[in-house]
Amino acid sequence: MKFRILNDTFIEAVNNVNRALSTKTPMPILKSIKLDVTNEGIELTASDSNITIKQFIPAIQDNKEIIDIDEVGSAAVPGKLLLEVLRKANDKFVELTMFDEKIVHINFKNVNFALNCLDVREYPNINLVTTNTPLEIASEKLQEIIHQTVISVSTTESRPILTGVNLKIQNNVLTCVATDSYRLSQKTVSFEYDLPDINIVVPGKSLLELEKILDTAKGLVQIHITNNLISFTVGYITFQSRLLDGTYPETSRLIPKEFGLTQTYNRLELIDIVDRVSLLSREGATNIIKFDIYEEKTIISLDSPEIGKVVEEVQPVKQEGSLIRIGFNSKYLLDALKILNDEQVTIKFTGEVRPFVIQTEDDSIIQLILPVRIE
Amino acid sequence: MKFRILNDTFIEAVNNVNRALSTKTPMPILKSIKLDVTNEGIELTASDSNITIKQFIPAIQDNKEIIDIDEVGSAAVPGKLLLEVLRKANDKFVELTMFDEKIVHINFKNVNFALNCLDVREYPNINLVTTNTPLEIASEKLQEIIHQTVISVSTTESRPILTGVNLKIQNNVLTCVATDSYRLSQKTVSFEYDLPDINIVVPGKSLLELEKILDTAKGLVQIHITNNLISFTVGYITFQSRLLDGTYPETSRLIPKEFGLTQTYNRLELIDIVDRVSLLSREGATNIIKFDIYEEKTIISLDSPEIGKVVEEVQPVKQEGSLIRIGFNSKYLLDALKILNDEQVTIKFTGEVRPFVIQTEDDSIIQLILPVRIE
Structure with missing residues (x-):
């Protein structure tokens, strides 16, 4: 050589x-x-x-x-x-x-x-899988799918299947879901050509590495899927990953369809606030941020008995429905806000101990968070 | 309040x-x-x-x-x-x-x-020390003294006194020395007014923190020294540190005065070479870089039996004296080259197992390295 x-x-x-x-x-x-x-x-x-x-x-x-x-x-x-x-x-x-x-x-x-x-x-002989019916998707689109779902994969091994992202195709619609059972991210993409139905789970770690490669490798990505492998080819690069074994839990029923209260905020302003309020949780035991939603304003607060308390007042851009007091992990909200794209973000509540969803104008992406019971 | x-x-x-x-x-x-x-x-x-x-x-x-x-x-x-x-x-x-x-x-x-x-x-009551005879020095000068000596303080606690920099004033000349017994850095500064003789050891860690503060705090620094404390005041900031207990070893005899071979290199080029050659030492057990100095060229090499070997050829800018083959820790040379300022750097050798010194046109600063015996 x-x-x-x-x-x-x-x-x-x-x-x-x-x-x-x-x-x-x-x-x-x-x-x-x-x-x-x-x-x-x-x-x-x-x-x-x-x-x-x-x-x-x-x-x-x-x-x-x-x-x-x-x-x-x-x-x-x-x-x-x-x-x-x-x-x-x-x-x-x-x-x-x-x-x-x-x-x-x-x-x-x-x-x-x-x-x-x-x-x-x-060196082990590693063959790349091929199929006759590859999925084709633009690299930017694929990167967006990964970016907007992978935040919710579980990072513990207590339920290994939850460390992956579930990719499901039915009626030519691809639904990608990740959940660690405290929050959930779901992204849907429609295809205009016929696709075979699939239902697989790709390890989150693999997708994170693929996401980095897609930073420079641009173009049409060909995706081949077999029983236990998935491969992504873009230009001269092929990325192949094992699939996770097991059945992904059914998540569609978790997402509420009707809401008693919707709040619209400026997304970047809300990131700024949640980031600031979370300061007190970094060293403390609790990440629980509270939203007290009144007619005219929202009070966002975090109380860490050992360290102190922070209270911030904000005016939502729009508000509809009854008032509520709700508490949840501030990190989940921050993660969700950061991976969304639009200028405004809408939070839709159904009840104090019911999951709430975070959405933007782009309704192909849904972020869901489970609140915790507060006093 | x-x-x-x-x-x-x-x-x-x-x-x-x-x-x-x-x-x-x-x-x-x-x-x-x-x-x-x-x-x-x-x-x-x-x-x-x-x-x-x-x-x-x-x-x-x-x-x-x-x-x-x-x-x-x-x-x-x-x-x-x-x-x-x-x-x-x-x-x-x-x-x-x-x-x-x-x-x-x-x-x-x-x-x-x-x-x-x-x-x-x-909160403990911490008073700042004052004396009637403060040393006065420009912040940039003080920062240079620290920067050019502190690299050689010992990072192990086997001889605690070597974790500090020795500050000695005799005949209105301040000599600052640091050594971990494998290498030595010495910087001298002359004063034009009468100063009391001193001989103290300031912890290297303290000086590293002081160096950072001097990045923004500029002006004339007043230094007060007592038996066990040193304080530095610049503008509205005072930095005070404990001194190390014990007697610093006498180092002046370690620095050779006569040399059999001097080599002058372009400093940045030599940094580039030593950095590249050191690649092989990062994962391996050995940092020993070798200089084989011939009439026309210098061969710089590093041999790591498990990983591989690297050989690089370089022409010194100037060369005087007999030829030599010498081996030493590449990190020491890299550290020394980086804290010097001039365009060219001169390495002065006395023998294959004798300390050699690295100097520039600014002769107030001397860097010394002890070689290791090679086969």
């Missing part, structure tokens, strides 16, 4: 696949990036056995030579170190050469790095 | 004294800032019992009213929380009012914070 490559292009690809690298693993080879060099280009593979990322770099792109391939071959190069070396390289091109099947030399200017490698033949 | 204060001024002062706050302390009151409000202004005090910082905010500054004092008095307000509340305050002024000697209300716009306080009478 020997090639010379445009360093900026190489860094970008290594950085992408590196997101799948294991930091702790019983298989040391999974700390490596597998490089497969053919006459067409280089395929990079990294995997922690739950997530796999592959990226192909073509030798020639837009009529420009990206890679000059001297000798084909494969290597398993330590991933983290490779990225660090490339980042410190003070030259436009770097040259990689394999020696004795166990050392990769990286050369640029007056510098030579010799990195010890593992035996590439020990 | 009741006053209304320009929030920006208040934040800056609270932020300054907060550097002395204890995070872990057997005395909970030391998590508070003591506010003493008189008709002239407010004095803020914070202390972790090793370091004390006091700052005075005058009611009127440059003919501008900073504070509107309604009622004099004192309070011990939780320091970290006070700073966070002030930072989130969405108004130009904030108003603080003491209630029942145990709650301080902070008001701005439609917001009211009520913070639980401790009894201010429990």
Whole structure:
């Protein structure tokens, strides 16, 4: 294996696949990036056995030579170190050469790095799934779906199925739901072509990594789903994840349809207030913020017996319905407000101990929070 | 106690004294800032019992009213929380009012914070030391002295005296030395007026905090030294620290006077190289960088049996004397190169197992490193 490559292009690809690298693993080879060099280009593979990322770099792109391939071959190069070396390289091109099947030399200017490698033949064979009926979705749309739902996945392992996002297709409508059983996020997307029904659960962690990759990888994403795997391909990158085993709970009945009180606020102003009021909860035991909704104003407060108390008064933009006093975890509200987009946000209540929903003009996204009983 | 204060001024002062706050302390009151409000202004005090910082905010500054004092008095307000509340305050002024000697209300716009306080009478009485013969030094100069020496203080407690910087005045020359016994930093400053001889050791941690305060507090610094305390006053801020007990080792004989080989490099280029070569040491057990100095070039290398090897070739700007092969901790060289100022840097060697020094055109500062024996 020997090639010379445009360093900026190489860094970008290594950085992408590196997101799948294991930091702790019983298989040391999974700390490596597998490089497969053919006459067409280089395929990079990294995997922690739950997530796999592959990226192909073509030798020639837009009529420009990206890679000059001297000798084909494969290597398993330590991933983290490779990225660090490339980042410190003070030259436009770097040259990689394999020696004795166990050392990769990286050369640029007056510098030579010799990195010890593992035996590439020990690298597990990871195939990408394909199906005949891929889902197609714009990368920005996919990123929005993830961004607006993944906040509600459970971060504890007490019910493993809740650490994922449920993706369900019925009648060509995709419904994505996440809930940790204290709050819920739901996003729906309609498709204009026929899709097979599905009902799967994708690990939240996988989606968070995919979200980062979509920051730079833009375009149409092809999604293939099998019994236990999902893969997302955009351009030359494929991101594949295991699915979670088990049945996701039915959540549609949790979302109330009728409301006794709706309050509309300026979203950024409310973020500012909830953030400020939450100050007292950071060091204390309680995150419980209270909304006392009167005719003319809302009193938002947080009382932490050991630390102190904060009270803030705010005028809602619009108010309809009966008054209420309700308490809930301030972090949930802050998370929900931050991932919404519109200028105004509407909170819809049904009762003091009933779930309430947070919505904007974009009704494809619903955030739900369960209140706690207050004195 | 009741006053209304320009929030920006208040934040800056609270932020300054907060550097002395204890995070872990057997005395909970030391998590508070003591506010003493008189008709002239407010004095803020914070202390972790090793370091004390006091700052005075005058009611009127440059003919501008900073504070509107309604009622004099004192309070011990939780320091970290006070700073966070002030930072989130969405108004130009904030108003603080003491209630029942145990709650301080902070008001701005439609917001009211009520913070639980401790009894201010429990706050320890901390006096600032004064002497008749203060040392006077420009804040920028003092900051440079700290910056260029404190890198070499010991970070382990095996010899506590080495965790400080030794300040010695003899014949109106101040010599500042820090060493962890593997490297040494020495800075000298001459004074044009008569000074008493001193020989004290200031904790490195204290100097690092002082350095940060000097980022914004500029002007002439007055330094008072007693048997066990040192205080630095600049403008309205006083920073006081305990001194370390014990006798600092004599270091002047460690610095070689004659050299068999001197090498001059471009400083930034050498930083770049040492930083890159050190990549391989980050995950490995060894930080030992090697310089092989030949007639025409220097080979800088690092060999980490488990990880790999890196070799870089560089041309020194100037070279005089016999050739040498020497190995030492790359971090020490990097630290030393970074705190020097000039464009070029000269490394002066006496032998393969003898200390070498790093200097620039500014000969008031010497950095010394002990090499390790290599095969």
